[in-house]
Amino acid sequence: MLDILEAVHRRLSLLPKRSEPWPEALHLALAEVREAVEEVAPGFLAGVRLPPEAELLRDAGRLREGDAPPGKAYAFWLHQALRLVPWREEKQGEGRCPTCGGFPDVGYLDSEGRRFYVCAFCDEAWRAPRLACPFCGETRSERLVYYAEDPYRVHVCGTCGERLVVQDLRLKPNLDLPALRARAAWYALAEEGDVEV
Helix, strand or coil, X not given: CHHHHHHHHHHHCXXXXXXXXXXXXXXXXXXXXXXXXXXXXXXXXXXXXXCCHHHHHHHHHHHHCCCCCCCHHHHHHHHHHHCCCCCCCCCCCCCCCCCCCCCEEEEEECCCCCEEEEECCCCCEEECCCCCCCCCCCCCHHHEEEEEECCEEEEEECCCCCEEEEEEXXXXXXXXXXXXXXXXXXXXXXXXXCCCC
């Protein structure tokens, strides 16, 4: 399953950003994402239908705020489409992307062990506190743990339950976002009991 997820993320990483106005750009991105996913993993989005326009746009806004809509395959599809559509939020903050206002989906430790987040939507990287949850802001060390599977670390917040997968560039020097995002998706599926880790 991890191999399939990585192949999907590698294919999706090749899709260009959309320049059309919103929401046309979103609809075009959704079509491109579906086609790309089906090339690599036929049937992955089978049976997933888009909701009516108003609900789709509401779900897009919710997802940008970190609240995934129901249905894992639909949420994945919508998230990947949103990655192709430029979107700027005014909400900035410690756990938010300085470019588009999105939340991080993965991160990395640089060659000096400094922690960086990578935006789930625009791929912008920014320096992060070494000990903090990007989702709820928790900073108490007893509430923040990580599990190492070198060169990856899975950081888990005991307060909000969210996790962030991080690549340690001291152990694997080239940042591989498709592999990192595939691993994050794999852990999310494992947490829900859909795959075994």
